[in-house]
Every structure is written in structure tokens, then in C-alpha cells.
Amino acid sequence: MTSNNKKIIYILSALLLIGIIFTASVLSTSATSTTTDINLTPGQNNEPTSYRIEDWKKIAMHYYWHGGDIKKAxxxxxxxxxxxxxxxxxxxxFKEAIHLDPFDTDLKISLASTQIIQKKIPDALHTYKQILNLDPNHFDANLLYGVYSKINDDEKTYQKSIAKLRTLDATKTNVYLKKFQTTEAIMKEKINTIAPSGLPQQKHAIVILGYALAEDxxxxxxLIERLKVGLSLAKKYPNSKIVVSGGVPKQGKTEASSMNDxxxxxxxxxDRIVQENKSTDTVENALFSISKINxxxxxxxxxxxxASHIRxxxxxxxxxxxFYDKLNQTNSKRTFTNVVYLDYPTVEEAQKVIKDEKLVIYRDLFRVSGIWQYPKLQR
Known part of the structure; x- marks a missing residue:
């Protein structure tokens, strides 16, 4: 091989190595980027309508998850x-997205869900009514419109909605009415502030629910107070497994891993502790913890x-x-009990269920029953 050929091979090898290093750097940067890096500028009028709608959805979900600079927005x-x-x-x-596509009922459901989170019940009812004006047979919209009307002290509209639902799907309606009866009974249950006696000694789990970690x-x-309550229960029932549930990471630690430690x-x-470290909210605490319990x-x-969270x-x-009983064709006859960290001045005050709490309870009941609050975007 000539000297010139050797030089050419060395140069090509060097260029190839540089290319590999550059590509690895780009991939590394891409892998470590997060949703906070997305472009939050809505599309211009010279872009396809579908692109502009997607931009508004991204903005909505970014602020739902991460927040942002309100004044800049x-x-x-x-x-x-x-x-x-x-x-x-x-x-x-979502209002901007609806302006671009007033036919899309999923966008309206997303707007109504946000209005429920904001506790703007009349605004949410107005949005659900618009959906029903376009699609009178929309089962979920009828269901949500009826229940939130009842929470807003409008029993007559609730009864009309149930009657409509029976004509659409009587079996499904009866399933939901049974869920509502169970929920109302739960809201009347006694809240325990100390570990109760008589809990099962075998095949029993203590499930401690997480709470958002600080930024550091x-x-x-x-969360520490919840852990103290769980610890007292664990000492009283040494044969019980302990499920710690919470997955939102901060500084490389999840709620579950912190609770475990x-x-x-x-x-x-x-060996007693089981970590459920994928959930991001109460609904997922339940779905993912029950899966592990099974x-x-x-x-x-x-x-x-x-106490403010237990119902x-x-x-x-x-x-x-x-749901898992239905999925697996089983009848677990599972019993749930409670022990709480009292975040009220008195137990008597903790037992009272105000409208705002009932709103959140039913909102999450719908979500865990399979009705996404932001269809195709966020459970």
C-alpha cells in the first residue's frame, strides 16, 4: 500500500470516528430532552388546520402537567x-382548538373536564349541553351532564339524564347506578385515625398513598405523616405486606422509592415492602396498586x-x-378499610363531605371507570 493510500485511509477513518461521536451526542441530547422543551407557539394560519389543533393540544397538556409562565402565556x-x-x-x-374544529366532541369533553377541575360547574354543564345539542345520544356526555347537575343541586336534570341513558343502554346505566350507590356509601364510612383492631392477619396489604415530592x-x-400512620399499622399487623404507591420522580427519586427507604x-x-412506582395520581394509584395486590x-x-383524600x-x-374482577372473571369480595393522617382540626369536621369534595370524588370515579377526562390525551 502506498503512502498516499495510507493517508487517505487515515483521513477517512478519522472522519468516520468524528461522525460516530457527533451522532452519539445528538442521540444523547434527544434522549435527555423532556416535554418542557416542546415548542409552545401555536401554529400560523398558513399551516394545515390539523397541525394547529395539535399545537393547541400540546399547549394544554404542557400546562396541565408542568405549568408555565402565565404572564408570558x-x-x-x-x-x-x-x-x-x-x-x-x-x-x-382547548377553546382555541374548538374554534378551529367546532365539530370535535372530544375537544369539548376536554374543555368541560378542565372546567370541572376549576370547579366551574355551570361552565362545564354548558359545554356538556353543547355536546348533547350536537349528539343527543352521546352516552358519556349524558352521564357526566346528569351527575354534575345533581352535584350542582339540580335533581330534576339528573333524573332526566338517567331516563335518557336507560333508553341508550339500560344495562350500562344500571352498572353506573350501582357504582353511584357504592360511592355514596363510601362517603358515609367512618374515618379511622388509629390502627383498628380485627383486621385480617393473612392475605392483607397496607397501601400507603404517595404525595408529591419537593423539587429537591x-x-x-x-407524606411523612402518612408514612407514620402506615408504620403504626405495619407494627400492629406484622404479617401484612406494605404497598407504597407513587411514581412521579424528582431528582431521580419516586415517591414510592422514598417511602420504601x-x-x-x-x-x-x-421484603415486606412492594413498590408501585408508575402512578401519577390517585386514579393510577388505585389501578396499578390493585394490579400488584392481585x-x-x-x-x-x-x-x-x-383524611381529606380518603373518600x-x-x-x-x-x-x-x-374492574379487575370483571377483567379476570373473578369475585374477590375484597374488603377495604382505612386509617388516615388527620389533616382537619377534628374528626367530626373530617367526616363532612362538601360539594367540592363530592365533585372530585365523582370525577375520579368516572376516570377509573374508563372515561378519560382528556380523550386520547390524559386519563
Whole structure:
């Protein structure tokens, strides 16, 4: 091989190596990017309508999950529309998408769901009514319109909605009416602030629900208080498995992994603890924890959370358990009990169910029953 040929081979090899390094760098950068890097500028009028609608959906979901600069959103995205919080941005983004496609009922459901989160019940009812004006036989819209009307003290509209639902699908309507009866019974259950006696000694789990970690990855006081309650229960029932549920990571730690470490530091055997580290909210706490409970062959469970959260938690865990029974053609006859961290001045006050709480309980019941609050976007 000549000297010139060798030089050419060396040069080509060097260029190939540089190319490999450059490609790896680009892939690494792409892999570490997050949804916070997305372009939050809505499409221009010279783009296809479908692109512009997708842009508004991305803006809505970004602010739902991550929040953002509200003033910047007012000035740059919505050109002066007054906004007071992240959910205002979500609602306004869906309104913009609906303006581009007024035929899309999924967009209207997403707007109504945001209005429910904002506790703007009359606005949500108006949006559901628009859906029903276009599609009178929309089962989910009739269901949501009726139940939220009842929560808003309009029993007459609720009864009309149930009558309509019976004509659309009597079997499905009766299934939901049974869910509502179960939910109403749960809202009357006694809240326990100390570990009760008489819980099962075998095939029993203590499920401790997570709470958002601080930005530095540390556990906030609410989560620590829940853990203290769970620890007292674990000591009283040493044969019970402990499921710690919560998946939103901060600084490389999930709620579940942080709870796991805390319990071990308090003397709990690591083999007793099962981490559920994929859930992002109460609905997913229930769905993913019940899945693990079934895998472990556990019959009954005691839910540990805050008093202000327990009725919602018991509702969605009951519904999730019923779903898995149906999926697997089983009849678990599972019993759920509770012990709470009291975040009210008194137990008597904690037992009261106000309208805002009932709204959230039913919202999450619908979500865990399979009705997505943001269709095709977010459960």
C-alpha cells in the first residue's frame, strides 16, 4: 500500500470516528430532552388546520402537567387574554382548538373536564349541553351532564339524564347506578385515625398513598405523616405486606422509592415492602396498586392517606378492584378499610363531605371507570 493510500485511509477513518461521536451526542441530547422543551407557539394560519389543533393540544397538556409562565402565556400565546392559573391556560387552549374544529366532541369533553377541575360547574354543564345539542345520544356526555347537575343541586336534570341513558343502554346505566350507590356509601364510612383492631392477619396489604415530592426530591410533611400512620399499622399487623404507591420522580427519586427507604430506616423488613412506582395520581394509584395486590394473591387492603383524600381513594380503589374482577372473571369480595393522617382540626369536621369534595370524588370515579377526562390525551 502506498503512502498516499495510507493517508487517505487515515483521513477517512478519522472522519468516520468524528461522525460516530457527533451522532452519539445528538442521540444523547434527544434522549435527555423532556416535554418542557416542546415548542409552545401555536401554529400560523398558513399551516394545515390539523397541525394547529395539535399545537393547541400540546399547549394544554404542557400546562396541565408542568405549568408555565402565565404572564408570558397571556402576552405571547393568547395575545392579552387574562389568565389566573395553569388551568386557565389549559381551558383557553382547548377553546382555541374548538374554534378551529367546532365539530370535535372530544375537544369539548376536554374543555368541560378542565372546567370541572376549576370547579366551574355551570361552565362545564354548558359545554356538556353543547355536546348533547350536537349528539343527543352521546352516552358519556349524558352521564357526566346528569351527575354534575345533581352535584350542582339540580335533581330534576339528573333524573332526566338517567331516563335518557336507560333508553341508550339500560344495562350500562344500571352498572353506573350501582357504582353511584357504592360511592355514596363510601362517603358515609367512618374515618379511622388509629390502627383498628380485627383486621385480617393473612392475605392483607397496607397501601400507603404517595404525595408529591419537593423539587429537591425530599418528602414533604404530608407524606411523612402518612408514612407514620402506615408504620403504626405495619407494627400492629406484622404479617401484612406494605404497598407504597407513587411514581412521579424528582431528582431521580419516586415517591414510592422514598417511602420504601423511610420505612426501612424505621425498622421495616425490606421484603415486606412492594413498590408501585408508575402512578401519577390517585386514579393510577388505585389501578396499578390493585394490579400488584392481585399478583401477590392478597385478599383485603387498608388504605392509608390523608383524611381529606380518603373518600376519593376508597372510591377509586373499590372501582379498580371491581374492574379487575370483571377483567379476570373473578369475585374477590375484597374488603377495604382505612386509617388516615388527620389533616382537619377534628374528626367530626373530617367526616363532612362538601360539594367540592363530592365533585372530585365523582370525577375520579368516572376516570377509573374508563372515561378519560382528556380523550386520547390524559386519563
Amino acid at each position: 397571556e402576552e405571547e400565546i393568547f395575545k392579552g387574554v387574562t389568565l389566573k392559573g395553569n388551568y386557565d391556560v389549559v381551558a383557553q387552549a 426530591g425530599s418528602m414533604q410533611p404530608t 423511610w420505612l426501612i430506616s424505621q425498622g421495616i423488613d425490606k 399478583e401477590l394473591g392478597i385478599q383485603d387492603a387498608t388504605i392509608v392517606t390523608s 376519593r381513594a376508597l372510591t377509586v380503589f373499590r372501582e379498580a378492584s371491581d
